Amino acid sequence: MSRIGKKAVTVPKGVTAEIDGKTVSVKGPKGQLSFVLNDLVLASKDEDGSIKIDPVDDSKPARSAWGMSRTMVSNLVQGVTNGFEKKLEISGVGYRAAVQGKNLQLALGYSHDVLYPIPSDVQIACPKPTEITVTGIDAQRVGQVAAQIREYRPPEPYKGKGVKYAGEQIVRKEGKKK
The missing domain is CATH 3.90.930.12 (Ribosomal protein L6)
Incomplete structure (x- = not known):
């Protein structure tokens, strides 16, 4: 299992994150960014507002895209907060x-x-x-x-x-x- 992919991306206060199908959009004090996820991963929001990325199945390509997709979403959140x-x-x-x-x-x-x-x-x-x-x-x-x-x-x-x-x-x- 992906060590990075398992972690949820926490969304800090002052930042809004929206998931629309395969597109994750993040808006914060420094601007707005979006990222289109691979077809091999799914994004969902937890009850505490964090974003969770999961692979669609247990295939090797899906597991390969899992950690990278989580890092890309994490970079969106970090970019709109700190840059x-x-x-x-x-x-x-x-x-x-x-x-x-x-x-x-x-x-x-x-x-x-x-x-x-x-x-x-x-x-x-x-x-x-x-x-x-x-x-x-x-x-x-x-x-x-x-x-x-x-x-x-x-x-x-x-x-x-x-x-x-x-x-x-x-x-x-x-x-x-x-």
Whole structure:
């Protein structure tokens, strides 16, 4: 049995959750999100207001979708209450970032600055020139935007220069020997 799937998703005060067939909609102080469940799982509300996810049968595909569906519903609730955040760090001489209007301007060692248009459902801030903070209510969108920014200059293994996630360990290689 799925250890994650067995747990019910608690809905905190100030958040309303509705189940309409296969669609779970959650509305909270930060916004509204919805998720369409797989055909292999069923959603129901308990008497205390929490959401319970159950597989339709005991088949392997249904049990595989069970835990993932519960996590997706949990992410909806967490997103509309607290939101999600990813931090990126920039290391390298002259590498920096700045928010200018609706664009993120990145100086990453190219002959030109990279302009990344900020999506409307995500907020990007630069508390320092070498830090980027991506926040939003949708976990998938926050992760996707952070990955797209990191893709402009991934960290290289010799000096560690580039854009990396905060706390990411870069496996370093030894340089040439004489």
